[in-house]
Amino acid sequence: MDQNKTMSFEDYLARRLQPVKILVSMLNKDLKYIDSDEITYSRDELENIVSTIDIFVEEFGLASKQKKNSRRSKASDMSTAYPAEKLNLKNAA
Numbered sequence: 566m567d568q569n570k571t572m573s574f575e576d577y578l579a580r581r582l583q584p585v586k587i588l589v590s591m592l593n594k595d596l597k598y599i600d601s602d603e604i605t606y607s608r609d610e611l612e613n614i615v616s617t618i619d620i621f622v623e624e625f626g627l628a629s630k631q632k633k634n635s636r637r638s639k640a641s642d643m644s645t646a647y648p649a650e651k652l653n654l655k656n657a658a
């Protein structure tokens with residue numbers, strides 16, 4: 566498989582979202598099938614839940630920052646509608 570292919574932001578996000586979807590499914594199942602008012606998880610299970618959410622939040626933050634930076638670099642590369650000499654308003658009068 567070619568590892569040099571770039572992944573779109575949406576594909577990257579969908580890939581990172583899968584563990585969170587599984588987690589939500591598990592929690593919804595517990596809510597649906599456990600009749601008591603309290604649901605208990607072991608410390609390991611709770612740590613895994615928190616880790617899954619933490620990893621997604623960190624990855625999403627990094628990906629969002631990279632996307633913003635790529636947009637900024639594209640915007641700075643764009644040429645202006647007027648040459649730089651015409652933008653000097655001090656000499657206009």
